[in-house]
Amino acid sequence: MILEVASMFLLCTVLYTQCVCVLTVFHPSVRQIFERILFIWAIRHPASGYVQGINDLVTPFFVVYVFEYIKEEVENFDVSSLQEAALRNIEADSFWCMSKLLDGIQDNYTFAQPGIQRKVKALEELVSRIDETVHVHMQQYEVEYLQFAFRWMNNLLMRELPLRCTIRLWDTYQAEPEGFSHFHLYVCAAFLVRWRKEILDERDFQGLMILLQNLPTMHWGNEEVSVLLAEAYRLKFAFADAPNHYKR
Numbered sequence: 001m002i003l004e005v006a007s008m009f010l011l012c013t014v015l016y017t018q019c020v021c022v023l024t025v026f027h028p029s030v031r032q033i034f035e036r037i038l039f040i041w042a043i044r045h046p047a048s049g050y051v052q053g054i055n056d057l058v059t060p061f062f063v064v065y066v067f068e069y070i071k072e073e074v075e076n077f078d079v080s081s082l083q084e085a086a087l088r089n090i091e092a093d094s095f096w097c098m099s100k101l102l103d104g105i106q107d108n109y110t111f112a113q114p115g116i117q118r119k120v121k122a123l124e125e126l127v128s129r130i131d132e133t134v135h136v137h138m139q140q141y142e143v144e145y146l147q148f149a150f151r152w153m154n155n156l157l158m159r160e161l162p163l164r165c166t167i168r169l170w171d172t173y174q175a176e177p178e179g180f181s182h183f184h185l186y187v188c189a190a191f192l193v194r195w196r197k198e199i200l201d202e203r204d205f206q207g208l209m210i211l212l213q214n215l216p217t218m219h220w221g222n223e224e225v226s227v228l229l230a231e232a233y234r235l236k237f238a239f240a241d242a243p244n245h246y247k248r
Helices: 002-020 030-042 059-069 084-103 113-131 132-140 146-154 163-175 179-194 198-202 205-213 223-237
Strands: none
Touching: 030 084, 030 179, 030 198, 059 084, 113 132, 113 146, 113 179, 113 223, 146 179, 146 205, 163 179, 163 223, 179 198, 179 223, 198 205, 198 223
16 A cells, blocks of 8 residues: 555656646645645545546646735746745645536546547547538548547647637636536637648648647637637537537
8 A cells, every 4th residue: 555655646746747848837835735735636536546647637726826925927936035924825825626527527537438428429429510520621631539639528628729818718718517427518619620721631641630630729818718718608509409410
């Protein structure tokens, strides 16, 4: 048991760096906070343990709670200057928010990640109905949805969008019933079709995969996310109450 816990802790430490590289806000004291959050969650959820991708889900909550204590841009703020009590509050709030989020999508992070497998399949079926041309184009060049959409489901688009856009997106998820577990499917469908022209312009497997894994969202802001969410709502209203409509 001790060896299992030690291995889990080491894994959390190594994979932690993947989520914190997006900001200069992170310092050794913050690294320790992330390690504790991931480690404690893994211990409290032995059915899941630690699965790569959970680390990304802490960052938006952490940044939002840091904003409660500062007035400047978080990217330029020295978090280590915060008082210890403030850091402990941020840590606790981030942990419980992440835990609440994961309560609704825990099957995404159990063995073989069955929740993600189902969501990727549902995405494929939905896209085949809303834009058959895009769907057939990817089939023609043997692009499997699992090859790009697994990350979309695993990280809730955290790695596809700038952090500012992720926070805006997740704010809507928080307000939407089953936002992270259900509405996210329609957001992913809208996100894929958003790049329809770019996808159809690619004429080989390699080009499609490079595009889908590095979509040009660096300069996105609230306006782009608002348009994306509006389209996702349209798809939800069209398909959510009749899921068989997007199944062949």
